[in-house]
Amino acid sequence: MDLKAVKVSEHVYWVGAVDWNVRNFHGYTTSQGTTYNAYLIVADKITLVDTVKHGFEEELLARVSSVVDPSKIDYFVSNHAEPDHSGSISFMAEKIKPKKIFASKMGKKTLEAYFDFPVEITSVNNLEIIDFGGVHLKFIETRMLHWPDSMFSYLEEDKILFSQDAFGMHLACAERFDDQFTWPFLAKLASDYYANIITPYSQNVQKIISAFKEMKLELNMVLPDHGPIWRDMERFGKMIDLYMNWADRKMKKKAVIVFATMWHSTEIMSKTIEDELSQRGFEVITFNTEIAGRSDIASEMIDASALIVGSPTLNNNLFPSISDALIYLKGLKFKTPVAAAFGSYGWSGESVPQIAEMLKSSGCDVVETVGAKYKPTVEILHDCRVLAEKVADAVDNYFN
Numbered sequence: 001m002d003l004k005a006v007k008v009s010e011h012v013y014w015v016g017a018v019d020w021n022v023r024n025f026h027g028y029t030t031s032q033g034t035t036y037n038a039y040l041i042v043a044d045k046i047t048l049v050d051t052v053k054h055g056f057e058e059e060l061l062a063r064v065s066s067v068v069d070p071s072k073i074d075y076f077v078s079n080h081a082e083p084d085h086s087g088s089i090s091f092m093a094e095k096i097k098p099k100k101i102f103a104s105k106m107g108k109k110t111l112e113a114y115f116d117f118p119v120e121i122t123s124v125n126n127l128e129i130i131d132f133g134g135v136h137l138k139f140i141e142t143r144m145l146h147w148p149d150s151m152f153s154y155l156e157e158d159k160i161l162f163s164q165d166a167f168g169m170h171l172a173c174a175e176r177f178d179d180q181f182t183w184p185f186l187a188k189l190a191s192d193y194y195a196n197i198i199t200p201y202s203q204n205v206q207k208i209i210s211a212f213k214e215m216k217l218e219l220n221m222v223l224p225d226h227g228p229i230w231r232d233m234e235r236f237g238k239m240i241d242l243y244m245n246w247a248d249r250k251m252k253k254k255a256v257i258v259f260a261t262m263w264h265s266t267e268i269m270s271k272t273i274e275d276e277l278s279q280r281g282f283e284v285i286t287f288n289t290e291i292a293g294r295s296d297i298a299s300e301m302i303d304a305s306a307l308i309v310g311s312p313t314l315n316n317n318l319f320p321s322i323s324d325a326l327i328y329l330k331g332l333k334f335k336t337p338v339a340a341a342f343g344s345y346g347w348s349g350e351s352v353p354q355i356a357e358m359l360k361s362s363g364c365d366v367v368e369t370v371g372a373k374y375k376p377t378v379e380i381l382h383d384c385r386v387l388a389e390k391v392a393d394a395v396d397n398y399f400n
Contacts, residue, residue, distance in 0.1 A: 033172025045133025054087035107149035168224030276388035339364035
């Protein structure tokens with residue numbers, strides 16, 4: 001395999017892999033593919049920072065080989081032990097036999113639980129600085145961003161931050177740097193990534209970024225483990241602001257309607273609710289779960305203040321795609337303040353109360369429910385408008 005590394009700075013090369021084909025990342029639809037970024041620090045000692053997902057070892061080796069003989073690598077640093085970044089670390093360690101592998105204390109435990117190594121893993125302390133052959137790495141623990149082992153590494157000489165999964169995005173691309181893309185494109189992909197990966201850890205995000213800001217590190221570049229490298233620091237500052245907004249749950253007058261339908265009754269109810277909310281000045285995003293994926297819904301929930309869910313009753317239960325979406329959203333812990341449930345049924349009608357219970361268990365205040373037997377009558381559609389009015393009033397009260 002003949003592949004080239006990309007020089008990033010005086011001492012650093014990108015030696016990662018591009019995955020154009022991945023379309024599902026543990027439930028998150030990755031329609032743009034992704035990259036598994038790994039980096040080579042070339043100084044008196046040579047250090048590999050993170051590796052790539054299993055199956056992409058040859059890409060990693062080829063890019064490393066374009067810079068140095070892989071056998072000359074002295075050290076590995078693992079910032080994050082999730083297998084999309086560590087899946088080839090055991091293979092690489094067997095092949096190269098580095099003098100040391102460095103990881104956080106939790107990273108050492110996680111890597112040793114996943115893999116067998118020919119060399120002992122050395123754990124590093126928070127804020128510890130180690131000389132890597134004339135260049136120095138400072139290690140910054142970022143626990144639960146988004147695994148217990150996560151940490152940043154800061155290369156002092158080049159003023160580069162290796163940020164593991166933070167500030168990244170799922171994007172397969174031939175370009176390596178942020179300024180090769182438009183800001184709205186990157187902001188949307190970063191928003192999708194945060195919504196589907198980082199949201200449950202928002203409280204940690206606030207603490208970590210606040211502590212990081214207090215360090216006042218000089219930054220020339222930020223190198224995440226997915227997506228393009230940040231070398232426009234003004235843009236990166238905007239990304240930091242977005243992360244804090246998302247972590248703070250800065251919401252707007254926005255409702256997400258999620259529904260499934262069998263014979264269009266629930267769909268008709270959805271359209272009526274959507275129309276009334278629109279009349280009330282809301283931004284409204286509507287998803288049919290038989291078409292839209294769970295992660296598309298999650299992406300829109302990042303700044304939504306209301307979630308309205310509708311389902312027909314099937315075999316005395318929710319429609320399967322609605323259950324799937326609600327379980328996924330519950331795990332992401334959006335803390336959406338206002339919710340409502342609606343649906344249609346033929347003879348039993350369990351779906352609406354089941355939706356209401358799931359919304360309540362997710363921390364939402366369910367302000368109204370509406371059920372329609374077989375098809376929505378004029379009276380039921382009026383009730384749908386009342387539901388929308390109650391949602392709008394509850395959102396207005398929340399912001400006031």
